[in-house]
């Protein structure tokens with residue numbers, strides 16, 4: 001039974017025994033084989049979905065676990081067991097005064113009320129711990145309600161400074177969550193997100209967890225975002241036919257919105273400027289919007305526009321020219337905005353040049369990338385204890401070659417792999433553009449797990465494995481191959497610290513389970529991984545997102561290595 005927004009009716013049937021037993025599911029390897037489920041009718045499927053707990057590591061699951069932290073697991077489990085987990089004490093559209101007790105990793109606040117008939121969490125955007133707020137409930141769900149913020153009744157001056165807000169759409173647009181927070185506080189909160197993610201998802205004992213380092217700031221806190229994707233819905237048939245909507249008009253009809261989603265909805269808001277985007281993107285946005293308005297009635301379905309900050313196309317190469325001159329010219333030049341999905345983008349990260357198709361992946365905050373790549377290089381070099389210096393780098397999920405190329409001076413050979421063939425074409429070309437021969441830096445298209453077949457001649461103890469997977473993290477075959485290969489150092493970069501924490505936990509546990517394997521009697525074991533450091537990077541100022549870098553090191557039975565790791569961490 002779905003929530004009924006018109007009546008506020010949210011009483012659910014008691015969860016079936018399987019959902020009760022599920023309570024807090026143990027984290028499993030992401031692609032663990034499951035028995036095929038029996039055929040279910042539509043209503044059975046709906047019921048099953050309604051009763052199921054959220055998928056592990058999904059945003060709903062992150063919220064669910066943090067609701068558990070607020071209410072206490074025993075209380076939540078008792079409610080799941082007796083079927084009262086959806087019996088909200090609040091009515092649809094009820095207005096309430098509440099206290100914010102925590103900030104969720106998703107960026108929303110978790111609030112409770114002493115007046116509530118039973119302990120219950122209300123999730124509200126744009127408010128901060130310690131604040132008293134007035135809210136209106138718009139949805140009731142399992143052990144929590146969702147509500148709109150009506151008013152901050154008592155702000156928390158230790159956190160909130162509304163004079164910092166730079167965007168007039170802040171508070172309605174779903175893009176930013178933290179504009180009212182001083183930047184130092186944003187960085188602290190992002191560190192807390194990493195701490196919570198490892199607590200909730202890694203299954204690691206506290207002793208195995210190094211202190212999470214302070215979050216590396218972005219040199220730019222506004223005007224940093226090198227890519228934005230405003231979108232719009234196509235006009236309906238009725239709107240297209242309506243004679244009061246003149247065709248080819250440059251006037252934007254009132255009902256037509258180009259921009260970003262309104263918070264908590266899939267509805268597009270009309271947004272004509274975005275202050276976190278780079279200056280050239282902000283300058284170009286009005287023309288891109290005007291073009292969409294002019295062609296409005298030609299669109300048959302929704303459109304996602306793209307604007308990327310780029311250096312202008314490269315001038316023709318001059319034989320024998322000093323690369324430093326090209327770098328100086330790029331630093332001095334005026335940027336352009338690439339708006340054609342089939343166009344190409346040109347970008348420098350420190351001295352390194354990258355060109356890639358507009359529609360493919362590249363990190364969206366150019367300003368922070370030099371500190372990110374330098375930090376990774378420094379951590380790799382800081383290998384504690386005895387052992388040879390690393391000579392080989394494997395860059396799995398390499399995109400257009402950012403890490404492979406930027407880290408190449410530290411290695412004799414580099415191999416990268418990536419699923420997208422167009423990104424791999426770009427990576428290969430980027431290696432050449434930066435004067436790196438294919439015998440030293442080579443890329444191949446394919447699934448990340450396939451890289452281990454291609455690097456059979458890389459010495460594992462002198463190899464660094466860098467992984468930077470998409471939000472869903474690594475799959476089980478990749479983790480199995482990683483464990484079989486046993487690179488001495490693994491650097492795990494991720495824009496989703498929850499899947500990172502899950503995977504790091506699985507890698508550490510997996511390596512411990514087979515640490516002695518592969519060695520006969522009297523032979524040395526295979527070593528096991530320890531988590532040496534975790535640090536957040538603020539690639540996304542003003543938002544709740546954080547990029548996280550975890551460094552794992554293989555520890556042999558050698559004495560003193562673990563102590564040395566603790567000292568460097």
Ligand SMILES: C[S@@+](CC[C@H](N)C(=O)[O-])C[C@H]1O[C@@H](n2cnc3c(N)ncnc32)[C@H](O)[C@@H]1O
Pocket residue numbers: 361362363396397398399400401402403417418419420423446447448449468469470471495
């Ligand atoms: C977060 S991006 C990182 C790219 C690159 N490291 C960078 O920083 O620019 C993740 C990349 O993984 C690629 N990818 C997704 N699934 C993959 C898979 N199974 N095997 C290899 N690459 C994959 C995506 O195409 C994307 O380019």
